Amino acid sequence: MAGQLAVDASSSPETPAVGSPPVLVAKGVGVGYGGVRAVDDVSISISKGEVVGIIGPNGAGKSSLLGALGGQVKRTQGVITLGDRDISSLMPHDRARLGLVRTFQTTSEFARMTVYENLVTAAEGDRGASLRSVVLHPRQTAQRELELRARAWSIMERFEMTHTADLYGRELSGGQRRLVEIMRCLMRHPRVLLLDEPMVGVAPHLTGKLIDDLRGIAQEGLGILIVEHALEVVRKLCDRVVVMAFGKVIAAGEFEEVVRDPVVQAAYLS
């Protein structure tokens, strides 16, 4: 429970302090594809140490919202701030360098690179791997490689993936690919993690461990926004839940109250 200032009496000890300032805030975000409004005026915020779940039927706009936050999808309206910076019009790599990283609904491992390489590559891009530093500062580059090496191995140990270090991304099982994506994100010391259906392909007996891992990561001070359709996972993992349908937020709050909400039940049944 490190780094928490005050705990709201009504919430369980797992939930973060109500007073902790949000690290990622999206206000009135919209995404359109041609005439289709996939995301319409969605506002959402995530605090340090908090896990926020997004649920909603297929086509609700969950992935599009994550795309707008990560910068992969063009946002038609709204403002996104990370910490105290407006990142609304930054390129994806600049958002990543500021600490906003993500996984994708379709796994996005680097297929012809080993798991180890998947990890160390992810930590580059702001310093160390530029053409200039490789050519002009070989010593710092080599030093940085050593740091990355140690970090990559410790992350692989944490996720019990050291035995896959030399396997190519394309040789992994679906669940291992999900883990590689998450480990890769952690290499960057992120502030916010966006996860798009990370449990798909993970063997059922391993989801429990992944839930624990993600909770552990959040407790180290990360904000996590997770799109997930398995309600059981959401119930165990998330502090708060946001329900989307037809591009809009139709409900938000704690899991138990949200799922009882007749509006939410109607959206799921329709």
Added chain:
Amino acid sequence: MGAWAFYITTLLVYFAVDVLSAFSLNLQFGYAGVVNFGFIVFQAAGAYAAAVVVLGPSGGVASFQQYVFGARLPFPLDLLVAAAAGALLSFVVGLFALRRMRRDYQAAVLLIVSLIALQVVSADVPLFNGSNGLTGVTWPFGEFFGATATGQPWLYLIYSLVICAVVCGGVWWLSRSPWGRSLRAMRDHEDAASAMGLNITSLRLQVFVLGGAVAGLSGGLLVEYIGAWSPGAWGYAETFVIFTAIFVGGVGNYRGVMIGTLLVPIIFLEIPRFLPAIGYPGLTDSLEWVVVGLAWMLCLLFRPRGILPERRLRAPRAEGVALDPAPAEGGA
């Protein structure tokens, strides 16, 4: 020097030039996933640039050949100009051809650039003497060793092998560096690479310009040996010869790329050119293309990753990490 020795030396000079080309293309395609179907244009740019800076001042319309910017530069400026021409043209073309769009569209745009460039250079006589091309290109060591490089083939062979070794060594070293690793990440998944902090636009332009410089250099090296350069030398099909070479040898594996270069442009294409003509005139020329096409097809069927596939780089162990049994070396 006997005819055979000259023939062999010439083939080896071509080999050096083609290895440079293949390394450039392998860096762009094998590592970065940039499908440069306009490759030959950047080699041609280097060849023309080197030609006009060693030919001397242009005689203008009155002379038997016209060209822009005549000069007589000493070594190594001629080759540096060639590399710079390839790099500069790559930069300009890359700025619009490599914008965020699907890779197959980028490839198509680059192929079209290649076709347009050929038409423009053929039609615009004052630029590089149109379709007749430039002849009489000498080499910068004329005052020491005789006017043309073909007069000193051994010397030129050593010269080109040294340049080839140095530049290819550099390309190889960069490919193995963390920068090269970023290129492979971009190749494998652009969105994920940029979501992990890699600046895709900049990486792609960097590799395109760097490859363009090597291509330009290879053109300069080639034109100073053969002494002439015209649109006939850089049809778009030449690009596919180099692509075939790296596919046959092994995309992403520089040793394989060298083998592929020895096989495809040299053994399959150059050697038959000196065989006695069979059948009607031009039959051997056409057969060469059949051979190249077959080589590519056989390779795709039987060794889809080439003679020497891209090698897996084993992860360096960190201190204090328990070693698991090594995973089986598996093909997928």
